Each structure stands twice: as C-alpha cells, then as structure tokens.
Amino acid sequence: MTHVPASLVVSGPAEPETLCVFRAVASSVASRADMTLESIDELKIVVDEAATMLLRAGAPQRLDLILEPNGGTIRTTLTSDGAVRDWPGDRTTGWSWRVIRQLAREAACRAGERGPEVTFVMSTDAR
Amino acid sequence: MNEPTDPSVADDLEVAEWFAALPDPAARERLVHRFLPLAEHLASRFAGRGESRDDLGQVASLGLVHAIDRFDTERGVQFATFATVTIIGELKRHFRDRGWSIRVPRNLQEATLLVNRATATLWQELGHSPTVAEVSARTELSPETVLEAMEAVQAYSTSSLETPIGEDGTTAGELMGDVDPRMAVSEDWMAMAPQLRELPERERRILYLRFFKDMTQTEIAEAIGISQMHVSRLLTRSLAKLRDAGTDEDAT
Numbered sequence: 414m415t416h417v418p419a420s421l422v423v424s425g426p427a428e429p430e431t432l433c434v435f436r437a438v439a440s441s442v443a444s445r446a447d448m449t450l451e452s453i454d455e456l457k458i459v460v461d462e463a464a465t466m467l468l469r470a471g472a473p474q475r476l477d478l479i480l481e482p483n484g485g486t487i488r489t490t491l492t493s494d495g496a497v498r499d500w501p502g503d504r505t506t507g508w509s510w511r512v513i514r515q516l517a518r519e520a521a522c523r524a525g526e527r528g529p530e531v532t533f534v535m536s537t538d539a540r
Numbered sequence: 541m542n543e544p545t546d547p548s549v550a551d552d553l554e555v556a557e558w559f560a561a562l563p564d565p566a567a568r569e570r571l572v573h574r575f576l577p578l579a580e581h582l583a584s585r586f587a588g589r590g591e592s593r594d595d596l597g598q599v600a601s602l603g604l605v606h607a608i609d610r611f612d613t614e615r616g617v618q619f620a621t622f623a624t625v626t627i628i629g630e631l632k633r634h635f636r637d638r639g640w641s642i643r644v645p646r647n648l649q650e651a652t653l654l655v656n657r658a659t660a661t662l663w664q665e666l667g668h669s670p671t672v673a674e675v676s677a678r679t680e681l682s683p684e685t686v687l688e689a690m691e692a693v694q695a696y697s698t699s700s701l702e703t704p705i706g707e708d709g710t711t712a713g714e715l716m717g718d719v720d721p722r723m724a725v726s727e728d729w730m731a732m733a734p735q736l737r738e739l740p741e742r743e744r745r746i747l748y749l750r751f752f753k754d755m756t757q758t759e760i761a762e763a764i765g766i767s768q769m770h771v772s773r774l775l776t777r778s779l780a781k782l783r784d785a786g787t788d789e790d791a792t
Contacts, residue, residue, distance in 0.1 A: 451669035
C-alpha cells in the first residue's frame, strides 16, 4: 500500500473479458493512491463505461488502459486501435458519456494517435 | 386487570381494528409500520451469517407482509407470535434458497462480510467512506483481499427492492419509509437511454439521483434508508444491465 506507481499501462484484447482486468488494475492503483472505497467503486464504473464506448466503436482489436496517479487525483486514459472516422460522433450525448462526465472531475473524448480515446480525471475523494 | 386504559390492551384493540379493516391499504400499512421493529429485531438475530443487514431487513419485511396476509384473527393466536414464526421461516428460507449468485469461496465470503462490517463502522466513525488501508487495518485482511472482497460483493445476489412482496404488489422498497422529496423523478431524462425504462423503478430512481441530481452514494443511501454499499451494488448492477442492453441492440 506504500508504493504508488507514476504510471501504469495495461493492454488487452478488445473483448468484454478485458474489462475485469482493467477494473482490478484500476482499483489496485486507486487503493495505493489512498482512494476511498466509494471513489474506487466509481472509478471502476467509469472504466467500464469508457471501455464499453471504445469496444463499440470502429471494430477495435486491442484496448489500452493508462493510469497516472498524481497527488489527489488519478488520470486515466483508455484507447483502442479502432477506426476513428466517426469518433466520438454523437456518443458524447449518450448515457455512458453522461455517467463518465458525472463521476469524473474532468473527461475528454477525442481521436488519439492510435485511435479513439477517452481520458478522465478522478479525485481520491467521493464526488 | 384488563382496563381499557392499559396501553397494551389499547394496542391490541387497535391492531384488531386494523385487521378488521383489511384489505384496506391504509390499515395494512399501519400494521406493517407497527410490527416492522419486530421484523428488524428478528432479522438482526440472523446477522453475521454472510448476509447484509439490508438484505435481511428486506426478507424479514417480506415475512411480515406474508404474516399479515395469512393471519386468521379467529384462531385465538396473538399476531406477534404468528408473525415471529412466519418471519423466521422467511429468513430461514432465504438462507436456504438464496445467497451468492456465483460460486464464491467460503473464505472470500467471510472476508466480504468482515469488509462490509468494517466499512459500515468506519463510515460512522470517520464520517466518510474509508480507504482500503483503513479497512485493511481494521479487519487485519491484506489490502488485496479487501479489494477482492469489494469485487466479490457484486456477485452477491441482492434481493431487489422492487420484488413484489404482497398480494397488492407492495414492494420491499415501499416499506422502507416515505419517499424523500428530493427523490421525485421526472420522466424526460429517460429519453437519453430507452433501456432505462426496463429497469425497476427504484433502480431508475437511484440512477437519476446519482447522475442527474448530483447526489453522492452516501446521500442517496441516507435518503432511501439503505447502506451506501447497497447503493453501490444497485448502481453497478443497473449500469451493467444498461450496458448489456446496449450490446444487445448493437448486435441486432
């Protein structure tokens, strides 16, 4: 519980099963960053929603999760190698994006270098 | 002797009047309200067996409603006696029929119970959600086990607040106290995700409060009268249902 990594990257196939791994890694990093249980629950929710958005966009083969704890926050980036032509499109008016925006302190949805990307920052306190 | 002014006799008379007024919903509600403390007391006797107090309370409430529905005033048995037998029967049936929705090792079930208890206690002591380190220190479980237990909680089959528990369709959720005025839900927000309409009303309400009214899990828990952990479970489950429904739509 003492060592907090500066950043951590996890990569996996673009399949729903990968979400379990992402959730486990995210909660482990969050606990080392002294996040509360309520915040960890909500971090896992946001990871799930962001990854689901990416799984449904541009037929991806791979998903990446990047976690960057920094003081009282954790910046999380999820990217895929899916096609970006209609990303994010109207997804930023959908339910998943609403959930992400509500739970995260900051959130962005853009076309990254590799493909569709969702980035969000969560504080270690609830809300 | 049995003077009309004796409070217990007055109580008995009042209860008898309510039974006589059945199936009047108001009389039924008064009976539920009067005997809910008995149900809660009986539920507490089953604590420490791997079930949350919230879930046990709901099961006991269900038993109470069954007892009210089945009670025969002509048989000369005190309702409290009949209700006690019925509620305990319901609690025992719950332990027999329900529990973990997937196979979870016994030691992890026990860890989950410890984590749940410690979290609730720490919450009261600290006034906010504890960290994993704090729960770990309190339970003497490793941080990894605490995290594992948190994930395992999601595999626990929660008896839904929306499960009808009376012949008139009364739900456990409705028995949990008056609805907080902050919880009034408008309909237009559901246009955002049509699948929301498929969720039980109470789960929709929790989503609405969290994502449209900016209430924290703790605030929702207080407003509804259940634990934050239960809110968390319901939120996670509801969102998973919505994601699954979205996946189905994509596939078609």
